[in-house]
Amino acid sequence: MVCIPCIVIPVLLWVYKRFLEPILYPFISPFINTFWTKKAVQETGTSDQKLSQDNGEVIANGSTVVADKKTD
Template structure:
């Protein structure tokens, strides 16, 4: 059995997003912008460039039977009875 808040809260959120937010957002947005004035953090891309310079583009298996970039498989270290 589902509790009442588990039904009511999603329905109220859907009604707000669907019908009320388009009318209320122009009035609420200036107030929200005063609290959230930070810009999103942007990466400069230097860490990605360093990683791509170090790797040569081949995939290596980690010893669990995965297929490598050239199509060969590695042996697994499983105990046999």
């Protein structure tokens, strides 16, 4: 038997995401933006990393990391 919160909480979250968030988000987004001001960290893989084709190692900023590779 499934407990009541295990049924009710997902249903309430679905109702919020589906119906209430599109209505409420324009009103609450200014408050969210004041608290959550950090930008996401973005990594560029083309200029910082070089891939060695012969053994599958990735060289980034002078350190070497071995990439996962299937061996048959």
